[in-house]
Amino acid sequence: MPIEERRKAGTRLSGLQVVVVAAFAVLAVCFWVLQVVQHKKFEELAENNHQRTLAWRAPRGLVFDREGRVLVENRHSYSISIVREHTKNLDRTIRTLAAVVGLDQAAVRTIVDRHLREPTYRPITVVQDASLAQVAAVVARRLDFELPDVVVEQVPTRRYPDTMGSHLFGYVGEVSDSQVAENTALKSGDIVGQSGLEKVYNTLLMGEDGAKRVVVNSVGREIRTLDEDLPTEGKRLQLTVDYDVQKAIEDGFDSIGLNGAAVVLDPSDGAVLGFTSRPAYDPNAFASGIDHSTWAALTTDRDRPLNDRAIQGRYAPGSTFKMAVALAGLEEGIITPEFHVYCPGHANFYGRDFKCWRFSRGGHGSIDLRHAIQQSCDVYFYTVANMVGVDKINKWATALGMGVLSGIDLPNEVQGIVPSTEWKRQKMHEKWYAGETISVGIGQGQVTTTPISMAVYMATLSNGGTRVTPHLLKAVDDGDGWKPAPVPAPQSKVTIDPEKLQAIKDGMWMAVNEPGGTGGAAKILGHDVSGKTGTAQVISNQGKAAAGKTERDLRDNGWFVFFAPRDNPQIAGVVFLEHGVHGGNAALVVHHILDTFFAKKDGKPLPPKPTLTPNLNPSMG
Amino acid sequence: MFERRLYFHIDWALLAAIFALCGMGVVMIYSTTADPTRASSHLWITQLYAIGLGLIAMVFTLTLDYRTFTDKSHFIYIGLLAILVYVLFFGTTQMGARRWIFLKIFNLQPSEFAKVGVALVLAKFFGEKGGEPQWTDLAIGGVLTLIPLGLIAKEPDLGTAVTLVPVFIAVAYLAGMRLRILGVIFLAIVLTAPAAWMFALKPYQKQRISTFLDPTQDAKGAGYQQIQARITVGSGGLTGKGFKQGTQGQLRFLPVAHNDFIFSVLAEEQGFAGVLVALGLYLFVILRALESARLSKDQLGSYLVLGVLASFTFQVIYNITMSAGLAPVKGLTLPLMSYGGSSMIATLAGFGLVLNVRMRRFTN
Numbered sequence: 001m002p003i004e005e006r007r008k009a010g011t012r013l014s015g016l017q018v019v020v021v022a023a024f025a026v027l028a029v030c031f032w033v034l035q036v037v038q039h040k041k042f043e044e045l046a047e048n049n050h051q052r053t054l055a056w057r058a059p060r061g062l063v064f065d066r067e068g069r070v071l072v073e074n075r076h077s078y079s080i081s082i083v084r085e086h087t088k089n090l091d092r093t094i095r096t097l098a099a100v101v102g103l104d105q106a107a108v109r110t111i112v113d114r115h116l117r118e119p120t121y122r123p124i125t126v127v128q129d130a131s132l133a134q135v136a137a138v139v140a141r142r143l144d145f146e147l148p149d150v151v152v153e154q155v156p157t158r159r160y161p162d163t164m165g166s167h168l169f170g171y172v173g174e175v176s177d178s179q180v181a182e183n184t185a186l187k188s189g190d191i192v193g194q195s196g197l198e199k200v201y202n203t204l205l206m207g208e209d210g211a212k213r214v215v216v217n218s219v220g221r222e223i224r225t226l227d228e229d230l231p232t233e234g235k236r237l238q239l240t241v242d243y244d245v246q247k248a249i250e251d252g253f254d255s256i257g258l259n260g261a262a263v264v265l266d267p268s269d270g271a272v273l274g275f276t277s278r279p280a281y282d283p284n285a286f287a288s289g290i291d292h293s294t295w296a297a298l299t300t301d302r303d304r305p306l307n308d309r310a311i312q313g314r315y316a317p318g319s320t321f322k323m324a325v326a327l328a329g330l331e332e333g334i335i336t337p338e339f340h341v342y343c344p345g346h347a348n349f350y351g352r353d354f355k356c357w358r359f360s361r362g363g364h365g366s367i368d369l370r371h372a373i374q375q376s377c378d379v380y381f382y383t384v385a386n387m388v389g390v391d392k393i394n395k396w397a398t399a400l401g402m403g404v405l406s407g408i409d410l411p412n413e414v415q416g417i418v419p420s421t422e423w424k425r426q427k428m429h430e431k432w433y434a435g436e437t438i439s440v441g442i443g444q445g446q447v448t449t450t451p452i453s454m455a456v457y458m459a460t461l462s463n464g465g466t467r468v469t470p471h472l473l474k475a476v477d478d479g480d481g482w483k484p485a486p487v488p489a490p491q492s493k494v495t496i497d498p499e500k501l502q503a504i505k506d507g508m509w510m511a512v513n514e515p516g517g518t519g520g521a522a523k524i525l526g527h528d529v530s531g532k533t534g535t536a537q538v539i540s541n542q543g544k545a546a547a548g549k550t551e552r553d554l555r556d557n558g559w560f561v562f563f564a565p566r567d568n569p570q571i572a573g574v575v576f577l578e579h580g581v582h583g584g585n586a587a588l589v590v591h592h593i594l595d596t597f598f599a600k601k602d603g604k605p606l607p608p609k610p611t612l613t614p615n616l617n618p619s620m621g
Numbered sequence: 622m623f624e625r626r627l628y629f630h631i632d633w634a635l636l637a638a639i640f641a642l643c644g645m646g647v648v649m650i651y652s653t654t655a656d657p658t659r660a661s662s663h664l665w666i667t668q669l670y671a672i673g674l675g676l677i678a679m680v681f682t683l684t685l686d687y688r689t690f691t692d693k694s695h696f697i698y699i700g701l702l703a704i705l706v707y708v709l710f711f712g713t714t715q716m717g718a719r720r721w722i723f724l725k726i727f728n729l730q731p732s733e734f735a736k737v738g739v740a741l742v743l744a745k746f747f748g749e750k751g752g753e754p755q756w757t758d759l760a761i762g763g764v765l766t767l768i769p770l771g772l773i774a775k776e777p778d779l780g781t782a783v784t785l786v787p788v789f790i791a792v793a794y795l796a797g798m799r800l801r802i803l804g805v806i807f808l809a810i811v812l813t814a815p816a817a818w819m820f821a822l823k824p825y826q827k828q829r830i831s832t833f834l835d836p837t838q839d840a841k842g843a844g845y846q847q848i849q850a851r852i853t854v855g856s857g858g859l860t861g862k863g864f865k866q867g868t869q870g871q872l873r874f875l876p877v878a879h880n881d882f883i884f885s886v887l888a889e890e891q892g893f894a895g896v897l898v899a900l901g902l903y904l905f906v907i908l909r910a911l912e913s914a915r916l917s918k919d920q921l922g923s924y925l926v927l928g929v930l931a932s933f934t935f936q937v938i939y940n941i942t943m944s945a946g947l948a949p950v951k952g953l954t955l956p957l958m959s960y961g962g963s964s965m966i967a968t969l970a971g972f973g974l975v976l977n978v979r980m981r982r983f984t985n
Contacts (some may be wrong), residue, residue: 009797013915028900034851047868215872
C-alpha cells in the first residue's frame with residue numbers, strides 16, 4: 001500500500017475512532033441521566049405499571065337485638081367491574097362483557113357512561129351480586145386475556161335473615177351523586193344506608209374500606225400480593241328491639257292479613273321493643289343493587305310499601321283519643337272521675353245531632369268516667385270536650401305526645417295534628433267554631449296522629465307524665481367492647497294527679513278485663529292489660545255515600561292502644577290496622593304481642609304463631 | 622492454508638470480548654424467557670446452538686484467506702441476490718413480513734447475511750480500484766448496495782435494509798471519498814426524507830416515527846413500547862433490580878424483551894453498572910476491530926473490516942439508543958446479545974473476517 005494512502009486511511013480511521021468513542025460517551029451519559037438522575041421518577045412509573053391497588057370493601061357493622069341475637073348480617077357476593085385504566089378499547093370491552101354475562105349492551109353502556117368522569121383506576125361495577133355462572137364466564141375470558149380490564153371482586157353484602165321490620169332497618173344502596181357532594185367522607189361506588197336505621201347510623205355502620213396491593217403483569221393478571229391493608233368492619237350495633245316481640249308483631253300481622261303499623265315501647269325510657277309497618281318490602285332486594293322492575297313495582301304499588309306508616313302515616317285516632325280528653329277535663333278541674341253524663345244514644349250540640357256508637361241499642365244511660373272509657377261512650381266525651389274546649393284538649397294531648405314529633409332515631413318522621421284555635425287561625429285563617437270541638441272529643445274531625453305518637457301517648461300515660469323519647473340504639477361496639485348508648489332525654493314532663501290518672505287507668509283496665517269493655521280480646525290473665533280500642537272513619541258518612549261507587553277501600557281504620565300491667569307498667573304501645581274495621585281486631589294482634597312478652601317474662605314457653613280471624617262486620621265504635 | 626503460526630496472530634482479546642457479549646446475551650435471554658410456564662423457556666438453549674453454529678461459521682471465515690472470499694465475492698453477491706429474490710416469492714411470512722426461509726430446524730433470515738456479502742463485494746470493488754473513488758465508482762458502489770437494500774426493504778424489513786447504507790458510506794469514506802461528497806449524500810438523504818415520507822413509507826412506519834416525536838399521543842399503541850423502554854431503563858437505577866427481578870421485562874410490559882429490547886432488560890436488572898460493562902465491551906470490540914483495519918496489510922483488508930464493522934456499529938448504537946426509548950422503535954436487534962440465530966451466525970462470520978484480516982497481516 002502506498003505510504004501516502006496508508007497515511008490518509010490512518011487519519012480517516014482515527015476520525016472514525018473519535019466518532020465511535022464520542023457516540024458511546026453520549027450513550028453512557030444518556031443512560032446515566034435516565035438511570036441515575038431520573039431514577040426516582042422512572043422507579044415510580046415502573047411501580048405504577050405493575051402494582052395495582054385494589055379496594056377491599058369493609059363489611060357493614062352487624063346489628064343485634066337487645067339480647068344479642070343477629071338481626072342484620074353480611075354475606076359474600078361477587079361483583080363484576082371494569083377498570084378502565086387497563087382498557088384498550090372500551091367499546092370492545094362493553095360488547096364482550098355484555099355478551100359474556102348475558103346483559104343488554106345498552107344497559108352496560110349506561111352504567112359505564114354514568115361513571116365516565118371518575119378516575120380510570122376506580123372500578124365501574126357492572127354486575128352486582130353476580131351469579132356463579134357469570135363469574136365463571138368472566139374469569140375464563142380474563143385468563144384468555146380477552147377481558148384484562150374486567151375484575152371480579154368478592155364484596156360483603158347486607159343480609160336481613162328474617163324479613164321483618166323492613167322499615168326499621170331500612171335498606172342500603174349505592175351512594176348517589178348528591179350524597180357524595182354533601183359528604184366528603186363518601187366516594188362514588190360506596191354502599192350507604194338509604195333509609196331506616198341503615199341511614200341514621202350509617203356513619204357507625206359503614207366501616208373503613210381496606211386495600212390490597214398486588215403485582216400484575218402487562219395484561220393485568222395478578223401475580224402475587226405485596227401487602228394488605230385490612231378493612232375495618234363497621235361498628236356493631238345493639239338495638240333495644242326484642243327479637244321475640246318483633247317476631248310476635250310480624251306473626252300477628254301475617255295472621256290477621258291487614259296492613260297497618262305497630263310500635264311497642266318500654267314505657268320507663270322509650271326503648272323500642274318492636275316496630276313494624278305493613279305492607280313491607282324485602283330489604284335484601286336492595287342489598288346488591290335493586291333492579292329496575294322491582295323498584296318500579298315498589299314505587300307504583302297502590303299500597304305504598306315503601307311508606308313507613310308507623311312514623312309517616314297520619315290517621316284519625318278515634319276513641320283512643322278519649323283518654324287525652326278525659327285527662328284534660330280532670331287536670332283542668334272541669335270534671336271529676338265521678339262526673340256523670342246521661343247517654344240516650346245521641347246528643348245535640350250547637351244545633352247538630354251527634355250520635356253515640358251505641359245509638360241503635362239506646363245508649364249507655366247514666367255513666368261515669370271509668371265506664372265511659374270502658375264502654376267508649378261517645379256522648380260522654382262530646383260533653384266533656386264541649387266543657388273543656390279545644391285549646392285545653394290540645395295542651396294535654398300535646399303533653400301526652402300527640403301532634404308533635406316523637407324524636408325517634410329514624411329518618412323522615414311526620415308530625416300529626418291536634419287542632420287548636422291558634423292552629424286553625426294560622427293554617428286556615430279562620431275562627432275555631434265551638435261545634436268543631438265535639439268531634440275532636442272522640443278523636444275525629446281535624447285530629448290526626450301517627451302510630452309512633454300513639455305509642456308515646458300510652459307510655460306517657462302509663463308512666464305518669466314523662467314523655468319519653470322512643471329510641472332504638474342500646475349499645476355500640478366500637479371495636480373494644482360494648483358501650484351503652486345514652487338514653488335520650490324525655491321530650492317533656494307533666495305532673496299528673498295520681499288519683500285522677502288512676503281513674504283513666506281503671507277505665508282502660510275495665511275496657512279489657514271487665515264485661516262490657518271493648519278490648520276484651522287483649523286480656524291476659526294475671527297481667528292487668530289496660531287498653532282502649534279506636535275505630536276511626538276514613539271518610540265521613542256523607543262522603544262515604546258519595547264515594548260509594550269508587551273502588552277505594554272505605555272501611556274504617558282500627559286502633560288498639562295499650563299498656564300493661566296497669567300498675568308498674570312494663571310495656572306500652574299501639575297496633576294500627578288500616579281498614580281494620582274496628583279496634584277489636586287490633587286487640588287480637590295486641591293479645592299475641594303481650595302473650596309473647598309476658599310468657600317470656602314469666603319464663604314460660606312462647607306462644608305459637610297465632611291464627612287470628614278479624615271480624616270485618618262494621619258494628620261497634 | 623492455515624499455517625500454525627497464524628494461530629498466534631489471532632486477536633484473542635477481541636474474541637474474548639465478543640464471547641463475553643454473547644454470554645451476557647444468553648444470560649439476559651434466560652432471565653426474560655426461562656419461565657417454565659411459558660412456551661419460550663427453551664430460547665436460551667437455542668441461542669447457545671446459534672452461538673455454536675456461529676463459531677463454526679467463524680472458523681470457516683477465519684481459516685480461508687480473506688482474499689479468497691473477496692475474489693469470489695461477485696459469486697457470493699449474485700447468490701445472495703438470488704436468495705433475496707427467492708425470499709420475496711417463496712419465503713416464510715411472519716407478522717406480515719416475508720423475511721425467512723424455512724429450513725426444517727430453524728428459519729434462515731438471508732438479509733442478515735447480506736451485510737457480510739455487501740461488505741465483501743464493496744471491499745473487492747474499492748480495493749481493486751485503488752486511489753480516490755470517482756463519481757462513477759461511487760455510483761457503481763451505490764448501485765451494488767441499493768440492489769440488495771431494495772430487495773430487503775421490499776420484504777419489508779426496512780431496519781435491516783438501512784444497515785446496508787453505513788457499509789457503503791464507511792467503505793467509500795475509507796477509500797478516500799471526498800468529504801464534500803459525503804456531505805452531498807447526507808443532504809440527499811435529508812432532502813428525500815419528505816418524499817420518502819409521502820410515498821415510500823408504509824402507514825405503520827410513519828406512525829412509528831411520528832410516535833417517536835411525541836410518544837404520549839399514542840401511549841397505549843405505538844408510543845407504548847417507547848415509554849415502557851424508558852421506564853424499564855430508568856427504573857433500573859445504579860445497580861439494577863437483580864437477575865430475574867426486573868418487573869418491566871419479567872411482567873412483559875416491554876414487548877420482545879429477549880430480542881429488540883434485550884439491552885433495556887439488561888439496564889433494568891443490572892443497572893447502570895451493567896450498562897457500562899456492556900457499553901465498554903462493545904466499544905472495545907469496535908475499537909479493536911478498527912485497529913485490525915489499521916493493521917491490515919492491504920486496502921482490501923481494511924475495507925473489508927470496515928464494511929463488516931459499519932453495519933455492526935450502526936446497529937449497536939441504534940439499538941442501544943432505542944432501548945433507552947431515545948429513538949423510534951424499529952425491528953433492529955442488538956448484534957451478539959439479542960436472540961436470533963441468523964443474526965448471530967452472520968455477525969460471528971463477519972468477525973471471522975475481521976480476525977482473518979488481522980491474523981494475516983504478515984502473510985503475502
